[in-house]
Amino acid sequence: MAAGLVISAPASGVGKTTLTLALARAWRNRGLNVQCFKSGPDYIDPAFHAAATGRASVNVDSWAMDRAGIEHLVSRGTDADIVLAEGSMGLFDGVAARGVCGTGATADIAEMLGWPVVLVIDPSGQAQTAAAIAAGLRDYRPGVRLAGVVLNRVASPRHEDLVRRALNEAGIAVFGALPRHAEISLPKRHLGLVQAEERAEIGQLIDEAARFVAEHVDLDAVLRSAARWSPQPDANGLNVAPPGQRIALARDAAFSFVYPHMLEAWRAAGAEISTFSPLADEVPDASADVCWLPGGYPELHAGKLAANARFRSGLRAFAETRPVHGECGGYMVMGTSLTDAEGLRHEMTGLLGLETSFAKRRMHLGYRLAELAAPMPGHQPGARLRGHEFHYSTIVAQPDAPLAVVHDATGAAMAETGSRRGHATGTFFHLIAEDR
Incomplete structure (x- = not known):
């Protein structure tokens, strides 16, 4: 014991x-x-x-x-x-x-x-x-x-x-x-x-x-x-569905904010995870059926990500036929542009119309409860997802359809709803669990 x-x-x-x-x-x-x-x-x-x-x-x-x-x-x-x-x-x-x-x-x-x-x-x-x-x-x-x-x-x-x-x-x-x-x-x-x-x-x-x-x-x-x-573990574990059977996961210094329990839950459900490094100009595994871009520090590596043409074109090609989802930093990289703290604008992958900027930093922090208006990898419309948002970027433009209706922990409606276009979806919050 x-x-x-x-x-x-x-x-x-x-x-x-x-x-x-x-x-x-x-x-x-x-x-x-x-x-x-x-x-x-x-x-x-x-x-x-x-x-x-x-x-x-x-x-x-x-x-x-x-x-x-x-x-x-x-x-x-x-x-x-x-x-x-x-x-x-x-x-x-x-x-x-x-x-x-x-x-x-x-x-x-x-x-x-x-x-x-x-x-x-x-x-x-x-x-x-x-x-x-x-x-x-x-x-x-x-x-x-x-x-x-x-x-x-x-x-x-x-x-x-x-x-x-x-x-x-x-x-x-x-x-x-x-x-x-x-x-x-x-x-x-x-x-x-x-x-x-x-x-x-x-x-x-x-x-x-x-x-x-x-x-x-x-x-x-x-x-x-x-x-x-002495704990009494629940046989069902967490209510966390994998986004797919074979998951291509971006993983390097720019994409590292992944809750360990999420990866464990995905694997426990039988999913296979392959990693790739956008900073090394790598592309998602061609055999994967979904790509997941976690958060991290893309603003510290924006110039390199913008210059990595193989990664950008490879991700766009993947998204033509299969889902790609991004959280926070990953969501920003899926957008059209990211402006760094010095005011330099860097072209991102363009899967979404999102434009973000760190030139005028403003902290966004807190729990989020999202009800999906459309499907995202692993979750159907109407699903209630619980997560947390923490970033300093500002939205310059977000022209795409909202992904969800999002509220903070007090029930107040949030303007940052995530967005979707084709097979691409993204949110500023990091998913923790789905309501049972």
């Missing part, structure tokens, strides 16, 4: 990912099998988890997934010694309206699975107030249990002592305190961390984080605080 913990914090940017990776690698170095998960719609952190543990990590999401689907996904941790679920944003941060079985908050997963929470607290610019914050989080929701706290970026031994004393008086365990240590900082860009596959030295960075955390955190105490747990 595995033991589970949730790693969370009062806010983003406090050090959840670094602590999760460090704990995972430190315990793995001790010979333990460690399984990680990511709470919420993040397609970058699971790759870091896999690098730290040697085991695939997937997302669990209370807004988009039902309880049966979540339990199906976490059941892969039954053979592990310790399971770590890394939260997103602050512990109780979610959307205003409840989704399938929650608001998307990390606390939903902690309560649902009965896993205690280890809080990462950054007491920079404060001392005893950090204990008040921790106590408030502990008491905010009765079904969520706090295991203890790891302090991050403490300024000095005196600073640590002040915070520790206050936490002890509040009855909150302190597992350790981490001084500032630049060598374990993970680099970021506008959509989050720089991806694990872009970091050749990721193994050394995680090793250093594990060494540093093992020196300052009581690993045994953290391990003892985990809750024993």
Whole structure:
């Protein structure tokens, strides 16, 4: 029977990912099998988890997934010694309206699975107030249990002592305190961390984080605080249909935002996936019956994509007879043009009339519920799809027919409906699951 913990914090940017990776690698170095998960719609952190543990990590999401689907996904941790679920944003941060079985908050997963929470607290610019914050989080929701706290970026031994004393008086365990240590900082860009596959030295960075955390955190105490747990997986798993039997999947530095659970669900349903690299001027497998272009960072590679004539003509030829679907960055590349942050316009594949620009960035962020007005690969008209949108591009033109009626988590109608033309479809949201 595995033991589970949730790693969370009062806010983003406090050090959840670094602590999760460090704990995972430190315990793995001790010979333990460690399984990680990511709470919420993040397609970058699971790759870091896999690098730290040697085991695939997937997302669990209370807004988009039902309880049966979540339990199906976490059941892969039954053979592990310790399971770590890394939260997103602050512990109780979610959307205003409840989704399938929650608001998307990390606390939903902690309560649902009965896993205690280890809080990462950054007491920079404060001392005893950090204990008040921790106590408030502990008491905010009765079904969520706090295991203890790891302090991050403490300024000095005196600073640590002040915070520790206050936490002890509040009855909150302190597992350790981490001084500032630049060598374990993970680099970021506008959509989050720089991806694990872009970091050749990721193994050394995680090793250093594990060494540093093992020196300052009581690993045994953290391990003892985990809750024993035995999931009851649902035989049907997630409601995720493959887009086809043979799927050509774009996969490189420009097309890398794929939820691992999606690929696993496709394969579990019997689909075969072949990958190709648009950046290497490759084309979809000619034997594939559908092509899928995931999101990523096409804006960082727009010039190269525009210059890769073989890829562009090959994709257009594929779309003459078979479906092509794009999500976010993939959707932009299916459009007519993409203007980068410097104002340079790059010609894209032209499967759709969509024109996008990063010259005037504006953040689009949030859950999306889409009811399809037309079919898209794997889903029929009327299907209700749950997903998440996060990008900084602006639509300059979108002349094609809308693909879906799209609402945000509060039920407000969204202008970004996706679009369709011939065999081509695309959306700005990343699909997580279909409503059962």
